[in-house]
Amino acid sequence: xxxxxxxxxxxxxxxxxxxxxxxxxxxxxxxxxxxxxxxxxxxxxxxxxxxxxxxxxxxxxxxxxxxxxxxxxxxxxxxxxxxxxxxxxxxxxxxxxxxxxxxxxxxxxxxxxxxxxxxxxxxxxxxxxxxxxxxxxxxxxxxxxxx
Amino acid sequence: xxxxxxxxxxxxxxxxxxxxxxxxxxxxxxxxxxxxxxxxxxxxxxxxxxxxxxxxxxxxxxxxxxxxxxxxxxxxxxxxxxxxxxxxxxxxxxxxxxxxxxxxxxxxxxxx
Ligand SMILES: Nc1ncnc2c1ncn2[C@@H]1O[C@H](COP(=O)(O)OP(=O)(O)O)[C@@H](O)[C@H]1O
Ligand SMILES: [Mg+2]
Numbered sequence: 335x336x337x338x339x340x341x342x343x344x345x346x347x348x349x350x351x352x353x354x355x356x357x358x359x360x361x362x363x364x365x366x367x368x369x370x371x372x373x374x375x376x377x378x379x380x381x382x383x384x385x386x387x388x389x390x391x392x393x394x395x396x397x398x399x400x401x402x403x404x405x406x407x408x409x410x411x412x413x414x415x416x417x418x419x420x421x422x423x424x425x426x427x428x429x430x431x432x433x434x435x436x437x438x439x440x441x442x443x444x445x446x447x448x449x450x451x452x453x454x455x456x457x458x459x460x461x462x463x464x465x466x467x468x469x470x471x472x473x474x475x476x477x478x479x480x481x
Numbered sequence: 482x483x484x485x486x487x488x489x490x491x492x493x494x495x496x497x498x499x500x501x502x503x504x505x506x507x508x509x510x511x512x513x514x515x516x517x518x519x520x521x522x523x524x525x526x527x528x529x530x531x532x533x534x535x536x537x538x539x540x541x542x543x544x545x546x547x548x549x550x551x552x553x554x555x556x557x558x559x560x561x562x563x564x565x566x567x568x569x570x571x572x573x574x575x576x577x578x579x580x581x582x583x584x585x586x587x588x589x590x591x592x593x
Contacts, residue, residue: 353536377524385516446517
């Protein structure tokens with residue numbers, strides 16, 4: 335793998351703006367398709383970005399998402415300033431959610447977000463510090479044979 | 482099968498994007514949990530849901546759904562229709578519950 339990026343993008347997100355949920359993932363999806371990234375890969379990236387985007391909107395004050403297109407993989411990183419996560423293991427369990435009624439009413443807060451990110455990633459990493467914020471990293475390999 | 486055939490047979494009320502009703506429907510998905518729909522639906526699906534807020538348009542656009550059917554006669558929010566019009570995502574409303582809607586569409590797609 336070459337060390338330099340073929341393409342890098344950064345998007346910042348403000349918390350609590352539910353009306354904007356899905357905007358970043360849709361934007362990045364369009365850009366990646368324009369770049370000629372295989373559809374199957376772009377679809378996986380879109381799911382990952384949707385879920386990190388919704389988590390920033392739901393639980394953080396501010397955050398940003400950075401995506402890097404390398405020759406053989408796409409790296410997605412989401413970093414936010416916010417409440418952070420006390421029990422990382424518990425948070426990753428499918429079905430666990432601290433979402434309030436307002437979030438649930440809109441169909442978010444099923445506790446499937448982190449599980450989805452993991453499922454659609456080849457490499458998944460999460461770090462968090464209570465009262466500071468959360469960092470999520472996802473790598474999706476571009477397997478030209480498979481996609 | 483084209484979306485307009487389903488709209489006609491099911492007597493759905495189309496709320497926007499009539500110009501896109503010629504779209505091909507390749508399958509379907511039912512769900513109100515957005516993470517479930519994001520993970521498990523496919524492009525070309527007709528999405529059947531009880532959600533009415535504008536985030537459904539973002540989800541359907543991201544997943545390249547053929548359209549959205551809102552069940553039980555529930556009405557999409559004004560913002561939802563505006564956003565759908567902008568994205569070209571057809572939104573239809575049925576007075577029937579999900580079970581009936583899905584059963585009928587499944588029959589249309591597989592037995593007609
Ligand atoms: N960026 C974040 N900041 C703070 N807490 C988070 C963040 N992402 C996830 N969490 C916590 O982890 C839980 C599980 O997240 P997730 O799997 O996305 O499900 P959901 O968002 O539906 O609750 C959340 O309910 C929340 O408590
Ligand atoms: Mg989530």
